[in-house]
Amino acid sequence: MNFQIAVIPGDGIGPEIINEAIKVLETIGKKYHHHFHFQKLLAGGCAIDKVGTCLPDETLDLCKKSDSILLGAVGGPKWDTLPGEQRPEKALLRLRKELNLFANLRPALLFPQLKDACPLKKEIVGNGIDICVVRELTGGIYFGEKGRKSSDIMGEIAYDVESYSVSEIKRIAKIAFEIAGKRKKKVTSVDKANVLESSKLWRSVVEEIANDYPDITLHHMYIDNASMQLIRDPKQFDVIVTSNMFGDILSDEASIITGSIGMLPSASLGNSTLGMYEPIHGSAPDIAGKNKANPIATILSAAMMLRYSFNLNKEAQAIEDAVTKVLKQGYRTPDLIHTEMQLVSTKEMGEQIIKNI
Amino acid sequence: MNFQIAVIPGDGIGPEIINEAIKVLETIGKKYHHHFHFQKLLAGGCAIDKVGTCLPDETLDLCKKSDSILLGAVGGPKWDTLPGEQRPEKALLRLRKELNLFANLRPALLFPQLKDACPLKKEIVGNGIDICVVRELTGGIYFGEKGRKSSDIMGEIAYDVESYSVSEIKRIAKIAFEIAGKRKKKVTSVDKANVLESSKLWRSVVEEIANDYPDITLHHMYIDNASMQLIRDPKQFDVIVTSNMFGDILSDEASIITGSIGMLPSASLGNSTLGMYEPIHGSAPDIAGKNKANPIATILSAAMMLRYSFNLNKEAQAIEDAVTKVLKQGYRTPDLIHTEMQLVSTKEMGEQIIKNI
Numbered sequence: 001m002n003f004q005i006a007v008i009p010g011d012g013i014g015p016e017i018i019n020e021a022i023k024v025l026e027t028i029g030k031k032y033h034h035h036f037h038f039q040k041l042l043a044g045g046c047a048i049d050k051v052g053t054c055l056p057d058e059t060l061d062l063c064k065k066s067d068s069i070l071l072g073a074v075g076g077p078k079w080d081t082l083p084g085e086q087r088p089e090k091a092l093l094r095l096r097k098e099l100n101l102f103a104n105l106r107p108a109l110l111f112p113q114l115k116d117a118c119p120l121k122k123e124i125v126g127n128g129i130d131i132c133v134v135r136e137l138t139g140g141i142y143f144g145e146k147g148r149k150s151s152d153i154m155g156e157i158a159y160d161v162e163s164y165s166v167s168e169i170k171r172i173a174k175i176a177f178e179i180a181g182k183r184k185k186k187v188t189s190v191d192k193a194n195v196l197e198s199s200k201l202w203r204s205v206v207e208e209i210a211n212d213y214p215d216i217t218l219h220h221m222y223i224d225n226a227s228m229q230l231i232r233d234p235k236q237f238d239v240i241v242t243s244n245m246f247g248d249i250l251s252d253e254a255s256i257i258t259g260s261i262g263m264l265p266s267a268s269l270g271n272s273t274l275g276m277y278e279p280i281h282g283s284a285p286d287i288a289g290k291n292k293a294n295p296i297a298t299i300l301s302a303a304m305m306l307r308y309s310f311n312l313n314k315e316a317q318a319i320e321d322a323v324t325k326v327l328k329q330g331y332r333t334p335d336l337i338h339t340e341m342q343l344v345s346t347k348e349m350g351e352q353i354i355k356n357i
Numbered sequence: 358m359n360f361q362i363a364v365i366p367g368d369g370i371g372p373e374i375i376n377e378a379i380k381v382l383e384t385i386g387k388k389y390h391h392h393f394h395f396q397k398l399l400a401g402g403c404a405i406d407k408v409g410t411c412l413p414d415e416t417l418d419l420c421k422k423s424d425s426i427l428l429g430a431v432g433g434p435k436w437d438t439l440p441g442e443q444r445p446e447k448a449l450l451r452l453r454k455e456l457n458l459f460a461n462l463r464p465a466l467l468f469p470q471l472k473d474a475c476p477l478k479k480e481i482v483g484n485g486i487d488i489c490v491v492r493e494l495t496g497g498i499y500f501g502e503k504g505r506k507s508s509d510i511m512g513e514i515a516y517d518v519e520s521y522s523v524s525e526i527k528r529i530a531k532i533a534f535e536i537a538g539k540r541k542k543k544v545t546s547v548d549k550a551n552v553l554e555s556s557k558l559w560r561s562v563v564e565e566i567a568n569d570y571p572d573i574t575l576h577h578m579y580i581d582n583a584s585m586q587l588i589r590d591p592k593q594f595d596v597i598v599t600s601n602m603f604g605d606i607l608s609d610e611a612s613i614i615t616g617s618i619g620m621l622p623s624a625s626l627g628n629s630t631l632g633m634y635e636p637i638h639g640s641a642p643d644i645a646g647k648n649k650a651n652p653i654a655t656i657l658s659a660a661m662m663l664r665y666s667f668n669l670n671k672e673a674q675a676i677e678d679a680v681t682k683v684l685k686q687g688y689r690t691p692d693l694i695h696t697e698m699q700l701v702s703t704k705e706m707g708e709q710i711i712k713n714i
């Protein structure tokens with residue numbers, strides 16, 4: 001089969017980790033007889049530097065026409081002083097919105113080989129952590145009306161509107177229940193329904209959808225409590241579904257409790273098979289260009305792409321198995337290094353994974 | 358000296374823990390020759406049951422007239438199905454707003470004697486965690502406009518407005534810098550300035566205030582990163598200042614990483630000396646009435662009251678020292694129990710602390 005993949009290397013370590021993921025995909029292509037066509041596109045800080053805008057029209061057009069998008073990372077201190085509309089992050093937000101990628105899947109998995117990197121005590125981790133955060137990605141306070149007003153008494157006022165509609169909540173809730181059906185059949189919906197009107201609507205719509213999934217257990221949890229429970233007892237969670245803002249916070253928290261932020265992929269999906277795949281971590285400017293970054297999160301994002309956008313499950317599994325083997329063999333990039341392990345560079349890690357496919 | 362203290366026992370374990378705090382304050386009164394007058398007032402779920410409203414006018418009036426307020430906890434599953442405006446939590450929100458208690462101080466301290474209860478690994482905790490979260494408490498999305506709209510295409514829409522004015526940000530920032538001045542001289546301001554307009558204003562105003570405190574270091578951090586950093590390296594924080602919503606999340610997260618949610622007090626302050634003092638934990642309906650709850654968070658809240666509202670520093674210190682001694686002696690309520698410790702009830706814990714004053 002033929003697949004057109006839009007590739008956005010982005011900034012910082014983005015280009016290095018993307019290169020390894022491309023090589024892995026090429027290996028899969030050869031072995032399983034698929035043709036992956038890669039088209040590298042500009043977005044993020046490097047696009048600002050080269051063409052003056054973080055998301056050139058051409059990039060957006062070609063992304064829309066491709067079968068899926070693989071993204072490294074965007075942003076960095078160099079562009080942090082630019083006004084909001086001109087920042088590299090805006091490229092991400094526009095891509096999500098324009099492509100209607102409303103469902104962000106962020107699996108937080110503690111790899112048994114990496115237990116030592118987990119910041120939590122052994123008793124808490126037990127046999128492992130395996131949570132899938134399903135974050136709403138095109139609504140809420142990220143995309144609501146925002147602006148400034150002046151006031152005589154209070155000085156300038158800035159505001160952002162959090163808002164959710166029944167249809168937005170329905171479609172993300174459905175995805176969470178579908179995913180839970182293939183996992184441990186438990187959904188925890190996180191909101192702040194004791195304070196927010198949008199959370200009250202969220203809670204009632206999620207409950208309505210739950211009726212269509214009688215074999216899935218639904219729990220509701222307030223965001224403040226969820227941020228504690230993730231640390232106190234992460235094993236209680238299977239699928240977490242929540243708003244854009246709460247999902248941003250909880251998915252980062254969930255990823256760090258696995259201790260392996262350099263390992264975790266993500267998928268952003270919409271109604272079609274077109275999806276955007278990227279590592280959870282950022283552009284890590286401090287180690288950029290040093291061949292030190294861990295490419296596994298991006299390589300696993302490529303595996304998610306094979307599974308969710310191309311329906312190539314066997315091929316996705318082949319990548320995931322190769323990663324597991326390499327970890328078992330003791331290869332570690334600097335972010336993962338512990339005693340008696342074999343320190344490798346970005347490229348060496350990519351090569352080891354390819355060897356194992 | 359004479360002090361009038363409004364006491365709101367509230368729901369669940371509230372009355373039990375409040376009783377111990379009152380006994381501790383009476384002991385302090387006797388020893389240091391102060392007269393504390395306690396007036397017990399109705400608020401929360403029990404007020405709904407008795408008089409049909411979570412915050413009777415009389416309670417609000419008497420709170421306004423008192424020198425300070427000591428609160429146990431409000432809420433419970435019994436009232437969870439009531440509509441938002443009628444829930445026990447609304448009593449808390451109205452008290453904060455009507456008394457203009459805009460600054461919520463939540464110290465997250467790892468007691469050396471309780472290191473075993475900390476969910477984080479020893480390497481991460483090192484010599485201890487000592488963070489003070491300064492949460493804005495009368496603004497933001499908690500008190501912005503909220504409501505419902507209907508839409509033909511999307512179904513019903515619910516919204517909440519996050520908004521902050523320059524003057525609201527200024528006054529909370531000042532408090533954070535003042536507190537940092539008495540601590541490790543480091544303020545971390547947490548926002549989401551890469552997405553929210555209100556966060557951009559927040560960041561610029563905090564920077565402006567920082568100019569008046571040249572000996573304090575200011576860092577900015579995004580909320581998603583902060584929720585990770587608290588787990589990855591909590592020792593990097595001294596004072597965290599943030600919005601009402603982000604503060605709700607981060608203060609709960611900070612408290613659980615100390616492992617001693619039953620130990621942590623809080624103070625809500627405004628422009629006068631009138632403050633509201635309460636434990637960070639909730640009403641714990643599952644153990645209510647069983648003489649099992651840990652009264653220390655409430656007792657330490659009473660100590661904060663002596664210090665912040667009454668300027669009785671020596672007396673506050675006497676309570677804190679007594680708590681430390683009792684922990685050293687090995688007394689533990691069930692939430693804290695570990696090997697070779699002496700299990701005590703709510704009342705016995707109160708008595709032990711009193712013995713040590």
Ligand SMILES: CC(C)[C@H](C(=O)O)[C@@H](O)C(=O)O
Nearest residue numbers: 075089092093248551552581
């Ligand atoms: C870069 C930023 C705008 C983005 C977000 O908040 O969504 C990032 O934190 C993420 O989670 O993908």
Ligand SMILES: CC(C)[C@H](C(=O)O)[C@@H](O)C(=O)O
Nearest residue numbers: 194195224432446449450605
């Ligand atoms: C009960 C609830 C409304 C309250 C809040 O969100 O402020 C609580 O979580 C707190 O932190 O005091």
